[in-house]
Amino acid sequence: MNLSALNFFHSLRADTKQFSVIGLGRFGRAVSTTLHRLGYEVLGIDSDDRRVSQALSDQIAAHALQLDSTDPTALKEAGVYEFDTVIVAIGNYVQESIITTLNLKEAGVAHVVAKASSEIHGKLLKRVGADHVVFPEHEMGCSLARSLTKPSILDRFDLDPDHSIVELIVPEKFNGKSIAELELRNRYGLNVLAVGNNSKFAINPSSNTRLFKGQAMVVIGSNRDIDRLPI
Incomplete structure (x- = not known):
């Protein structure tokens, strides 16, 4: 996620209780299951x-319908246009994905989230009105690569292409030293947001807080500086 996505999420209504998920493959099922x-x-x-029957059998949605989402009449009859937020999870079928997104936006659906399988696909989705485009395969690939090369990093939130907030395991080199002694801001350009111990985090720890190997710590800074941290 980056700053460009903030406008979209700010526009979502906090009282939204209904969602429609179009496309019940792995991504769509995961979204539907979590929301449900x-x-x-x-x-x-x-x-x-078959996917519709499986969704009903697995109880991952309150309702499930089989229909052609490229047909605007079918979407209207199913009541999809009445939903405030619709997720188009047809990422592997570019034409169907784009037409479905276009149908939804032309019918006045306020928030349309669409899955893209490539950069060009994403640009086309934006061009026809998608409010937010996600690239799950790309994001998972980047996350895996980072995990393999930096196994000490437990989680990551990308603020923009160059800056992140990361949760990582305190490296052995930092063991027993205070935040002040480590001079993380001067040496690495990083600020410590939290330090974890026994499943609890101390937020905005003081400069006298000592770090110990195996603890979790949360820092914010540039990706280049984060990559300079010892493993």
């Missing part, structure tokens, strides 16, 4: 009747 478990009403849609 969080207590939201989800309408699942797919052109494959």
Whole structure:
């Protein structure tokens, strides 16, 4: 996620209780399952009747329908246009994905999130009106590469292409030293936001806080400086 996504998420209504997920492949199922478990009403849609039946059987949505989402009349009859937020999870079928997104925006759906399988696909989705485009395969690939090369990093939140907030394991080189002694801001250009111990985090730790190997710490800074941290 980056700053360009903030406008979209700020525009979402906090009281939204209903979502429609179009495309019940792995990504769509994951979105639908999570929303459903969080207590939201989800309408699942797919052109494959087997996926629809499986969604109902697995109870990952309150309702599920088989229909062709490239047909605007079918979407209207199913009541999809009445939803405030619709997720288009048809990432591997570019034409269907783009037409579906266009149908939704032309019908006045306020928030359309669309999955893209490539940069060009993403640009086309934006061109036809998608409010937010996600690249799950790309993001997972980047996350895996970072995990393999920096196994000490537990989690990461990208602020923009050059800056991140990361949770990492305190390296052995920092063991027993205070934040002041390490001079993380001067040496690495990083600020410590939190230090974890026994599943709890101390937020905005003082400069006298000592770090110990195996603890978790959360820092903010440039990706270049984060990569300079010892493993």
